[in-house]
Amino acid sequence: GQNIDQPTEMTATEGAIVQINCTYQTSGFNGLFWYQQHAGEAPTFLSYNVLDGLEEKGRFSSFLSRSKGYSYLLLKELQMKDSASYLCAVVNRDYQLIWGAGTKLIIKP
């Protein structure tokens, strides 16, 4: 089967840095997405990785290692508004998006 593993919940402090990990086992690989989803709202796009390495975009960075089936999302200078769920999704060989269950990030003052 295909599966995506992410921690269920993480807690961090405002102003700090947090790393959310995602490991995957899928039938083929054609890219990995990270989305942010606030409670009761639609997911919004954060990043896309298809090659190994780090992609930086402001306070958010995403890393991919295809050989290890592993990605992480790094959030710096955390703000209260970053409290949300973060969804990892992998594009498999059939170009289907396989979604992880999401990581709920709680930011404390």
Next chain:
Amino acid sequence: DGGITQSPKYLFRKEGQNVTLSCEQNLNHDAMYWYRQDPGQGLRLIYYSQIVNDFQKGDIAEGYSVSREKKESFPLTVTSAQKNPTAFYLCASSIHLEGNEQFFGPGTRLTVL
């Protein structure tokens, strides 16, 4: 303003009734998708469509039906055959099917009483 809309935001229905959720996009995207999201779970694909008049079952299509008569519209009908229909339903679209970024509508929360 380009985007994808879903209506209504909240929907209540009695058990045994069919209900149709609307999804409209003006992004000129070819591909459209319907997902279901339950608490603590990831998005699960119900149906998807690559092009007008064509659609395919996703992982949990039983009890649901769709149509794609226009490029802009992809309505989802939740039938009485769906055993546990109470959930958050998300519609999405992408330029093409092949792994492009998906843009999501605001979602419809369906509660069956």
